[in-house]
Amino acid sequence: MAAQETVEHKYVYDFAEGNKDLKDLLGGKGANLAEMTNLGLPVPPGFTITTEACKAYLTTGREPDGLAAQIEAHLESLEREMGRKLGDPQDPLLVSVRSGAKFSMPGMMETVLNVGLNDRSVVGLSAQAGGNDRFAWDSYRRLIQMFGKTVCEVPGEEFEHALDEAKRAKGTQNDLDLDADDLRGLVDAYKKIFAKHTGREFPQEPREQLDLAIRAVFESWNAERAVVYRRQERIPADLGTAVNVVAMVFGNLGADSGTGVAFTRDPGSGAQGIYGDYLANAQGEDVVAGIRNTVPLQELEQIDKKSYDELLDYMARLEEHYKDLCDIEFTIERGKLWMLQTRVGKRTAAAAFVIAGQLVDEGLIDLDEALHRVNGAQLAQLMFPRFRLDHEFQPVAKGIGASPGAASGKVVFTSARAVELAAEGESVILVRRETNPDDLNGMIAAKGILTSRGGKTSHAAVVARGMGKTCVSGADELDVNVPAKKFIVAGQTVTEGDVVSIDGTTGKVYLGEVPVMPSEVVQYFEGSLDPEHIDNPLVRAVHRIMTHADAKRRLLVRTNADTGADAARARRFGAEGIGLCRTEHMFLGDRRELVERLILASTGEEREAALAALLPLQREDFIDIFREMDGLPVTVRLIDPPLHEFLPPLEQLAVNVAVAQERGEDVAKEEALLAAVRRMHEENPMLGLRGVRLGLVIPGLFAMQVRAIAEAAVEVTGAGGTACPEIMVPLVGAVQELETVRAEAEKIIAEVVGDSGVEVLIGTMIEVPRAALTAGQIAEAAQFFSFGTNDLTQMGWGFSRDDVEGAFFWRYLELGIFGISPFESIDREGVGRLVRIAAEEGRAARPGLKLGVCGEHGGDPDSVHFFHEVGLDYVSCSPFRVPVARLEAGRAAITTTGSDSR
Numbered sequence: 001m002a003a004q005e006t007v008e009h010k011y012v013y014d015f016a017e018g019n020k021d022l023k024d025l026l027g028g029k030g031a032n033l034a035e036m037t038n039l040g041l042p043v044p045p046g047f048t049i050t051t052e053a054c055k056a057y058l059t060t061g062r063e064p065d066g067l068a069a070q071i072e073a074h075l076e077s078l079e080r081e082m083g084r085k086l087g088d089p090q091d092p093l094l095v096s097v098r099s100g101a102k103f104s105m106p107g108m109m110e111t112v113l114n115v116g117l118n119d120r121s122v123v124g125l126s127a128q129a130g131g132n133d134r135f136a137w138d139s140y141r142r143l144i145q146m147f148g149k150t151v152c153e154v155p156g157e158e159f160e161h162a163l164d165e166a167k168r169a170k171g172t173q174n175d176l177d178l179d180a181d182d183l184r185g186l187v188d189a190y191k192k193i194f195a196k197h198t199g200r201e202f203p204q205e206p207r208e209q210l211d212l213a214i215r216a217v218f219e220s221w222n223a224e225r226a227v228v229y230r231r232q233e234r235i236p237a238d239l240g241t242a243v244n245v246v247a248m249v250f251g252n253l254g255a256d257s258g259t260g261v262a263f264t265r266d267p268g269s270g271a272q273g274i275y276g277d278y279l280a281n282a283q284g285e286d287v288v289a290g291i292r293n294t295v296p297l298q299e300l301e302q303i304d305k306k307s308y309d310e311l312l313d314y315m316a317r318l319e320e321h322y323k324d325l326c327d328i329e330f331t332i333e334r335g336k337l338w339m340l341q342t343r344v345g346k347r348t349a350a351a352a353f354v355i356a357g358q359l360v361d362e363g364l365i366d367l368d369e370a371l372h373r374v375n376g377a378q379l380a381q382l383m384f385p386r387f388r389l390d391h392e393f394q395p396v397a398k399g400i401g402a403s404p405g406a407a408s409g410k411v412v413f414t415s416a417r418a419v420e421l422a423a424e425g426e427s428v429i430l431v432r433r434e435t436n437p438d439d440l441n442g443m444i445a446a447k448g449i450l451t452s453r454g455g456k457t458s459h460a461a462v463v464a465r466g467m468g469k470t471c472v473s474g475a476d477e478l479d480v481n482v483p484a485k486k487f488i489v490a491g492q493t494v495t496e497g498d499v500v501s502i503d504g505t506t507g508k509v510y511l512g513e514v515p516v517m518p519s520e521v522v523q524y525f526e527g528s529l530d531p532e533h534i535d536n537p538l539v540r541a542v543h544r545i546m547t548h549a550d551a552k553r554r555l556l557v558r559t560n561a562d563t564g565a566d567a568a569r570a571r572r573f574g575a576e577g578i579g580l581c582r583t584e585h586m587f588l589g590d591r592r593e594l595v596e597r598l599i600l601a602s603t604g605e606e607r608e609a610a611l612a613a614l615l616p617l618q619r620e621d622f623i624d625i626f627r628e629m630d631g632l633p634v635t636v637r638l639i640d641p642p643l644h645e646f647l648p649p650l651e652q653l654a655v656n657v658a659v660a661q662e663r664g665e666d667v668a669k670e671e672a673l674l675a676a677v678r679r680m681h682e683e684n685p686m687l688g689l690r691g692v693r694l695g696l697v698i699p700g701l702f703a704m705q706v707r708a709i710a711e712a713a714v715e716v717t718g719a720g721g722t723a724c725p726e727i728m729v730p731l732v733g734a735v736q737e738l739e740t741v742r743a744e745a746e747k748i749i750a751e752v753v754g755d756s757g758v759e760v761l762i763g764t765m766i767e768v769p770r771a772a773l774t775a776g777q778i779a780e781a782a783q784f785f786s787f788g789t790n791d792l793t794q795m796g797w798g799f800s801r802d803d804v805e806g807a808f809f810w811r812y813l814e815l816g817i818f819g820i821s822p823f824e825s826i827d828r829e830g831v832g833r834l835v836r837i838a839a840e841e842g843r844a845a846r847p848g849l850k851l852g853v854c855g856e857h858g859g860d861p862d863s864v865h866f867f868h869e870v871g872l873d874y875v876s877c878s879p880f881r882v883p884v885a886r887l888e889a890g891r892a893a894i895t896t897t898g899s900d901s902r
Contacts, residue, residue: 011053012070014077015046020322025050027242029100032342039321041314041339045081046095046246047074049214051102054240057218071214075245082247087116087206090124094139094248097213099220101241104343105229110150110220112213113283114143114248118204133180135253141183142283144190144202147209151216154197156436162189176281210245217243225440227816229463234862237816249338251331252283256304259283262297262311262328264319267347267465268401268505270354270537274298274312276328277455283331293474294455307337318342323364324373325355346465348404349378350538357541367548368894374545375891376861376884381405382542383525383880385516387503395508396490399450399475402461407448407470408501408513411494413482415442422446429500431487433480435460443469448502450509452478452487470504478509525883526572546883549890550574555867556874557885558633560854562586564624570879574886577633577724578625579786579876580854583705584639586621587614598698599676611704618705622712626723630716633724635786635854635876637765638705638741640691640730650677686791686800691731691765695741702729706745710752710760717758726761728786733768735777742781763850766838767791775838779845786876787835789855789863793822796831823856826863832870839870852876861888868892 018026018034026034030048037043049071056064079085084093094116099105117125117140126136148154163175166186170177178186194202203209220226221241230237251259262276277294280303301308311330314337318326327345331338347355356370365373387393387406409427412418415438418430422445430446432439434453443449443463448470451460455474464471479488485496494500494511501514524539534540558579559570567578587595594613601607625634653674660667680689695702706727713723727745732738742762749760766772767788775785794801801823812818826832835853842849852874857863859877864885867875869892877885 009064009066010070011050011064011067012074013048013050014074015043015048018048023102024239025052025242027051027100027244028102028104028343029098029341030242030244033244033246035321036318036339036342039317041317042337043339044247044249045078046244047078048100049243049245051240051242054218054221054242055238057215058221058240063215068211071210071245075210078245078247086210087118087121088124089120091128092116092121092124092206094121094125095210096244096246096248097210097217098244098246099217099241100244101221101235102239103233103235104346105226105233105235110213110217110223112143112146112150112216114139115147115209115213116206117143118206118209120204121206129250129253132253134178134183135250137180137183137187138178138252139250139283141187141190143209144187144194147202147213148190148194148197150220151212152194152198154194158193158197159190162186162193165189214243214245217241225438228440228444231813231816231819234819237819246340249331249333249336249340250283251279251333252281253334254281256334257281257332258303259331260294260297260300260329262315262330263345264315264326264328265351265355265358267325267327267345267351268404270325270347270351270358270541272358278303293453293476304332304335307332307335310337314339320364323359323369325351348465349381350404352378353382353541353545354537357537357544360544367545368552370545371548371552371887371891371894374887376864376888379521379542379887380881380884382521382538383519383883385518386505387501387510388515388517393501393510393512393514396492396511397475397477397509399452399472399507399509400455400461401503401505401507402455402458402473403449403464403469403471404505405448405470406501406503406514406516408499409447411487411496411498411500412442412446413480413485413496415439415445417496418442418445429502431478431480431500432460432482434458435463448472448504450475450478450500450502452476452480464504470502472502472504472507472509475507475509525574526569546574546887546890549887551890552893553886553889554893555864555872555885555889557882557889558635558852558854558874558876559879559882560858560876561625561879563621564628566879567625567628570882571628571632573879573882575632575879575882576874577635578629579635579852579858579874580728581625581634581636582640583618583621583637584641586618587639591617596673598701599680600672604699607698607700611700615704615708618708619712619715622709622725623715626712626716626725627721629724631722631724633726635726635728635763635784635852636705636709637728637730637854638692638695638702640694641685650674650681653677686794692729692737692741693731695729696737702741703744703748706748707752710749710758713758713760714753714756717756723758725758726763726784728763728765728784730765730788731768731791732764732766732778733770735774735781738764738778738781761850765854766835767795767855769795769834772834772838776841776845779842779849782842782846782849784850784852785838785842787838787851787853787855787872789826789831789835789853789857790823792834792855793827793831796827796834797822825860826857826866828866832866835867836870839872843871859885864888865892865895 015034015037018031020031020035023031026048033043053067082093084091086093094114097112097115099110122136122140126133129135145159149156166182191202251257258280259282260278265272266275274297276297278297278300279294325345326342329341331340352374356373359365360370409429411431412428413431418428419441421428427447429448429450430442431450434451449460449464451473452475458473460471461473477489487494499513501510520539521542556576558577559575560580561567561570561578562582598610657667657670657674709725713725716723729738729741761783763782763784765788766785839851851872853867854876858875859881864875875885
């Protein structure tokens with residue numbers, strides 16, 4: 001029974017026991033360390049504590065039964081393999097304790113290096129390193145700093161101030177100039193800081209250090225920055241993190257040691273080659289923290305050719321094995337190369353498309369897999385504009401283009417200020433010497449990130465790439481002074497609030513706002529670039545993958561367009577019809593007066609005259625749209641909003657009338673208008689007289705629109721075109737409403753169309769929960785359904801869309817009630833269930849019923865997958881998002897178990 005208990009509750013795995021497919025259990029880092037071990041690569045020995053142990057700990061507040069004994073057994077095995085004991089005074093084994101969730105969360109959770117060092121084993125470590133006292137004391141001060149900040153919540157800046165003070169006393173700005181005595185003094189200073197904030201001495205027992213570090217990693221799963229990052233990246237909150245305990249190897253042993261990060265391809269552009277950063281005489285955290293500027297990985301060939309050649313061999317093996325761009329961390333310890341981590345690397349949107357195409361060419365993946373490797377959010381990023389540069393704009397600095405894009409905004413120097421200004425609607429650029437995980441909120445709020453330190457693998461670069469934010473790192477010409485809220489560059493002082501522009505592709509920094517130009521991807525979609533002849537690997541890759549997506553997808557993609565110009569642009573972007581033409585937009589501008597006449601009409605004759613004046617205007621609108629969409633379906637929604645939206649606000653009108661009366665002016669017309677507005681005033685107009693209700697209450701209104709649609713279709717057809725109108729009745733909640741409107745509409749259509757050959761469909765918008773729940777009845781009178789998911793979400797949740805997002809959604813997101821706004825991505829369990837019910841019951845009543853969606857969700861990548869699963873025929877979205885929907889519809893068609901592109 002005991003043996004069975006152990007098997008059922010196995011919480012700790014040696015690296016040799018796992019593999020890359022166990023990410024749910026071992027986390028990404030642990031699974032990939034196991035995979036590299038099994039491939040025979042030089043991985044330091046260690047073991048992984050599972051995500052199940054973390055979840056148990058977070059649920060109960062204590063370690064699960066059996067975990068301590070399993071850790072002890074694996075630690076003893078590690079000690080035997082290394083021939084050393086944890087923290088032994090004469091010959092100490094030291095370990096790192098690292099987080100490792102299923103999905104990469106760079107810098108969001110905790111790491112502690114050099115666990116096992118204390119006042120006695122530091123002497124043994126020096127002897128182990130051939131009497132290198134400086135190395136030993138440097139390692140000890142790092143442990144106290146990381147342990148204090150990570151495990152005991154000691155403010156990290158206090159350690160940084162102490163280090164800065166030690167360098168000032170030495171007369172240097174480089175921590176490598178501190179000798180062993182300086183570092184001994186720094187250790188003493190760190191201990192005092194630790195004691196001041198914790199009320200206890202720094203723990204000297206190695207096993208206590210290990211246990212506390214493991215718990216800290218567990219708890220870091222729910223740290224604020226980790227929660228914010230998960231929310232940003234849509235990573236589920238219930239996964240937990242694994243913990244990896246790894247024998248330490250040291251890159252800070254001298255000039256023949258070092259640490260680095262390598263990419264098998266450029267994560268910024270996708271170009272093939274050797275990319276990465278190397279830092280001699282350093283530990284791994286120094287590279288990603290950006291505290292010293294690194295050298296390009298190519299320079300390692302001159303520094304240590306043997307290790308360089310081995311690294312290139314391992315990089316090639318890993319890329320071929322994983323069949324993807326790999327992100328690799330390594331350490332060289334006195335000429336010995338150790339592989340510390342690999343993972344499928346984060347990349348920019350451009351690199352994602354380019355690399356996917358390259359891997360197809362190399363025979364590593366097929367086009368289906370290439371389609372899996374990219375997503376609609378990345379495609380949307382590629383459609384952002386870029387800088388339009390001329391002689392007036394000269395860069396004042398150049399750093400590393402860490403994450404592409406063009407961003408301009410007001411300079412801010414703190415995360416809090418970035419959040420504050422962004423909330424006021426300002427575009428901001430977050431400027432730091434280097435970012436750290438605590439800057440995450442500011443990075444999310446900023447349009448771009450600019451740092452004076454770090455490289456392509458610094459924290460700023462990695463996080464920005466993952467979020468699709470423009471980033472320039474390592475612009476060391478900038479003298480950044482965060483406390484003074486300024487930086488100096490090229491002899492000029494830039495203070496908070498000044499505007500700068502950064503180019504994340506070239507790494508160039510400009511003062512002032514630089515104008516932008518369209519992206520080449522947009523030009524391709526609009527037809528001004530020929531993908532077969534342009535020498536642009538990104539455009540060629542986008543064309544190739546989009547062609548495959550179009551061939552694979554089942555869902556059609558229409559657009560929401562109200563004018564001929566919008567329709568034409570959407571068609572160039574690949575739209576296959578119009579899923580929502582909003583007729584109320586056609587009543588704005590100069591036509592408001594005609595609407596006022598309609599509202600103020602006191603007799604049937606006056607009302608008919610107003611409608612007769614509107615009819616030719618509406619007809620011309622539809623002619624323009626039908627011509628642009630020649631041969632493609634156009635779904636026209638009859639007027640939906642309450643008519644008071646076309647009139648002046650009640651309060652403003654009342655004041656104007658009162659003032660005019662006081663002046664003795666003739667206000668008869670204004671008084672009549674005020675009376676009409678008062679008569680129509682509703683406390684909650686979105687649930688009042690609108691949609692089908694308006695058409696039933698205002699005689700002739702819907703009839704005028706139906707006639708305009710039919711006459712426009714006949715005219716376009718008669719001129720040699722093909723018009724395919726679909727009339728959509730909005731806000732239907734009962735089949736009787738639709739039957740009444742349809743009966744009148746069919747009479748008008750029959751009269752107008754005659755033998756012209758024009759066919760007009762009549763359907764409804766499913767946006768009222770009752771309509772979804774009675775879809776079987778409504779389908780008897782509808783030739784199509786189009787789901788208006790904006791209103792369906794509003795009514796399903798009981799939210800006023802115009803009010804709630806600014807009022808309390810931020811708090812719901814903060815508390816984790818929402819992972820994302822339900823107006824942004826479909827709520828599958830609630831609103832999505834209404835869609836599913838309506839689709840199933842509608843088609844049961846009318847086989848072949850055409851089903852589409854025209855709410856904002858039609859262009860949301862995750863929602864497109866849901867609509868594919870439910871069996872809709874098409875999605876409709878804004879013209880700009882048509883390519884995104886096309887791509888995601890293709891991805892949905894080849895996805896059976898779900899895909900992940902994080």
